[in-house]
Amino acid sequence: MSPAIAMSGVTKVYGGKIALDHVDWQVQAGSIHGLIGANGAGKTTLLRLALGTLWPDRGRIEVLGQQLGIENAALRQKVHYVATGRPLPVHFRVGEWLHYMERLYKRWDAERAKRLLGAMEMDVKALIRSLSSGQQASLQLAGAIAARPELLLLDEPTNGMDLVVKRQVLQLMMDMAAAEGTTMVLATHNIEDVERLADSLSILYRGRFVLDGSVDSLKTHMHRLQVVTGSRWSDTLFDNPQIAHVENRGQVALVTVEGPAEPLMAHFRAAGALLVEPIDIDLAEIFRLVLEKEGYSREAVAWDA
Amino acid sequence: MKPWLGMPKGQWMRDAVSFREWRVNRSLYIAAAAVMLFPWVLMLLTSIGGPGGELIELRAVIGDNAGLGPTNGWITVLGGLLALGVFWNDRSRGGLDGALEGPVSRRALLMAKMRWGILTITAVWVLLFVILALVAVGIGHAGFIGPLVIAGVWSVSSAVALYVAAVAFGAAMGSAFFTALASVLWVTLPRIVESVAFQLTLGSGRRLPLATAERWQTTLTDIHWFSVATDGHPAGWAAVLYAAYFAAWAVFLGWRALVWWERTPMERFHDPFYYPQLWNFWYAFLAILSGMFVAALAIPNVGSQGRLDIAALVFGVPLWFLWRWTWRRLSRSALSWGHQT
Secondary structure: OOEEEEEEEEEEEEOOEEEEEEEEEEEEOOOEEEEEEOOOOOHHHHHHHHHOOOOOOEEEEEEOOEEOOOOOOOHHHOEEEEEOOOOOOOOOEHHHHHHHHHHHOOOOOHHHHHHHHHHOOOOOOOEHHHOOHHHHHHHHHHHHHHOOOOEEEEEOOOOOOOHHHHHHHHHHHHHHHHHHOOEEEEEEOOHHHHHHHOOEEEEEEOOEEEEEEEHHHHHHHEEEEEEEOOOOOOOOOOOOOOEEEEEEEOOEEEEEEEOOOHHHHHHHHHOOOOEEEEEOOOHHHHHHHHHHHOOOOHHHHHHHO | OOOOOOOOHHHHOOOHHHHHHHHHHHHHHHHHHHHHHHHHHHHHHHHHHOOOOHHHHHHHHHHHHHHOOHHHHHHHHHHHHHHHHHHHHHHHOOOHHHHHOOOOOHHHHHHHHHHHHHHHHHHHHHHHHHHHHHHHHHOOOHHHHHHHHHHHHHHHHHHHHHHHHHHHHHOOOOOHHHHHHHHHHHHHHHHHHHHHHHHHOHHHOOOOOHHHHHHHHHHHHHHHHOOOOOOOOOOOHHHHHHHHHHHHHHHHHHHHHHHHHHOOOHHHOOOOOOOHHHHHHHHHHHHHHHHHHHHHHHOOOOOOHHHHHHHHHHHHHHHHHHHHHHHHHHHHHOOOOOOOO
């Protein structure tokens, strides 16, 4: 199966500042792909390049098997972009906006749109400007789902939504992906969402990818060990290139390991550890570790994420 | 599809982009049409309701309108303002950037603005000339209808030309100020050329042979009529020729608008000029203005307008470099004109 998005050597520069630097990126068709990055990493630029509204300064982009050029409006019948803060026609009524969308999208499912708005208790007579930011985001997502795209690009789509609506929306997106095989790219700060939804993920840092792969492979690539000892740690114990991070808590240490964990477990046991056991590591921790390795401070990553 | 609650009245409008354009800017199109018609209707009503001598006044109104007058220029300028309005209303309240993220081509979006604007202007003039023609027949002067039609063709083409010019400048600039300035320059340039040419020759007191002076005077008048918003208009078939000239401008600028609009990277949509080279025109404008000012100050007894213009040019060249340097320094430090997408 050909990839839904294939970028090679893509560079984008804004007024002398490099936003993306020779990026190679692929998203498999039918997958849900998480895109994580700190503020200013280039996530939005990457999605807009895939949408064809921004043009790369260098490189080549193919979306749904079609090479992007200057005018990509026809392709956007199949590619939909939803972003927090995306400009909506604020003085339209909800019903008018739906009317416009129905005329615009060839695969528009009016019944589905009606059902979604009903579930969100959205008044079709309401002016869009009178809706809260969360409701506006919900409206955009409802539009995206009713347009039945083949590729859905989501840029912080659940910002401003309350928890109940957010869960509903995420469930709807998963249902759509399962039922129609829609490819989704989810760019977000919310790593929990990516962990729950995504099959694969990429971590973007200062305009280039620092990690790219399936969520499962990333989790099996990194491990966290809880090591308990009765005495003080030797300084040389953690001097191992496989060890990415150590959090020392007295006689207990939490050790994050890159690559297979078994050799290090044996190493700690041989050094006199009373207990060595693997514990769960979440994506947020992987994200922090990767960015830390790139020189981003742990506090900044925690704040950004 | 079954209609359901909240379906807008414009349901008949099947084309999404046309519907969107109408919904975003309908108040501007309607208001512009009303403002264009208002002075004419007022003029007619005043004539009809006047105390005695109504027939003479009506004849005067129809006769004047067959020759048109300053009202024509005002309506043409209103057409230009309408184009500026529809662009900037769309950018600020209409979610133009968001619309372009959907399956809407830039060409379709710009064409919708041109269609609605040209339709508004044409509808106003058609309605106006129907009213004037009916009144002309009513007061027994059906002979006015011919000149009215010619004047109408000239008026519509000049108004459409300015509308399309403003759309074209709007499609190359992300700033309302610079678009308005470019439109004003485009409107006034023939008049400026005429004025300078007049001052350099007839106005400077030079003695030209009578026949040459007459021919030159006619040429200057012709130059004056090249402005779309000029007062009055050439009579008879000359008006039709100028109408063709304005129509050609409209086609050319409309085509350029599409080219500029389609080739502009989205991240430049909020920059004053989409093409950095256009800044040179802005420096030139500032240099001319300041050159005239400096020339007037430096040479108080310059003698003639022609000499003043030449002095302004001499001062203007170094001022162009000065303005360029100053503006770039300002841009680098604190001056921010927009944001990137």
